[in-house]
Amino acid sequence: MNKLVNFPYAHVLVLGLAKSGAATAQVLLDSGIQVRVNDLKATEEDELVSELRSLGADVVIGSHPLAVLNNIDLIVKNPGIPYENVILKEAVNRDIPIITEIELAGQLAEEMIIGITGSNGKTTTTMLIYEMLRMSKTPVKLAGNIGIVATEVARSLRHEERLVLELSSFQLMGIKTFKPKIAVLLNIFEAHLDYHKTLENYKLAKANIFINQLEDDYLIYNADEPNVVEASRSAKSIRVPFSVSVKLENGAWVDEDYLYFKDERIIALKDIVLVGTHNLENILAAVSAAKLSGATNQGIIEVLKTFTGVTHRLQFIANINGRLFYNDSKATNILATQKALSSFNQPTILLAGGLDRGNGFDELIPYLKNVKGVVVFGETADKLKDTSLKAGIKTIIFAENVEDAVHKAYEMSESSDVVLLSPACASWDQYKTFEERGDMFIQAVHTIK
Structure with a gap:
């Protein structure tokens, strides 16, 4: 097992248990570091609590004292x-550094x-690179x-x-x-502003992926996206662009x-699934990373000829009486839709529909030209109806949830x-995750089938 070497901190608080918190605590304990875990929702009956205590961690649950x-x-x-x-907030006042477990994985x-x-x-690009x-x-x-x-994975790498x-x-x-x-920096569009507060903060967070890179590292970036091009200019690493236009x-x-x-021809576009x-942008990014990592053309081509997509990301589900059903539940923002x-x-x-984050949907209008009907649901149903009317769509139906929407569609x-x-929205008004929402869509499609 890999351990943290020359780690400059002796007493670490792991805030939040779940899977990542447990793995983080385990790595720190294995590396001889004193660990305290604090989680609001964990209970004394949780196996992780007793397990971490048996390994020497101080576990405080139920509140944030x-x-x-x-x-x-x-x-x-x-x-x-x-x-x-x-x-x-108090840690910031006390000048205590705050990191996420990715920092430990990097070490x-x-x-x-x-x-x-x-x-x-x-997710699509990550899976493509992995498979290639x-x-x-x-x-x-x-x-x-x-x-x-x-x-957890880095421990045994x-x-x-x-x-x-x-x-x-x-x-x-x-x-x-x-x-x-x-x-690999694919794109930067307005997202997660409820967390980051401003677009500039969000851009800075994304740019952190290359901020510590050196001259012999690589940054693969989207040459067609202005925000990405602007951010990439500050990189010290070797810049490798990709483009669908030039x-x-x-x-x-x-x-x-x-x-x-x-200058190397890799694959005919007609052979890509x-x-x-x-997705062509994602593929170009993945091919770049794979080639720079030593992947063979044969391995790359085999993946591109067979890879049908990530679950919940423009995932083909079924052809029912000529209707083609696609699950894109992972589209939790306007750009994705x-x-x-x-x-x-x-x-x-x-x-479409879901959690209302306060935004409108008029940015969808230029993309609705082939849409003959819309079925809306969730907190944003009325807003999506208004946008659809502005786009000239005459058939707009309200549904109780995704399952109901499938049958009405x-x-x-x-x-x-x-x-x-x-959906162009997060799922949390009606579903725990976008995965659950997508699974409900799939199940409903199969009831028709």
């Missing part, structure tokens, strides 16, 4: 805990990390925001293995020295028929229509 900061010289926080948390994995971030497309390396027989592991705790990490802005906001050998001598690009990396311009709508030229019925659809769940 300021006394947990006594004798603490570092906090490792769960990425989802806002910085307005009473413990974190355990050292020079073996490929990190991927962006407002959209992270795996198909090329390159030893590789997968972790991060994709649902696998990075620190062998020297010859690569670690492909999906990284959120929440995770990247809490780093000090974290440095991937290869960083030829690039030093990056990945496409013409009308083929995909290239620098994934649909949509946004814009990209999903841009992927189809045929008549589309859009299923089928009733109004015709053969060769696309029925697309792409």
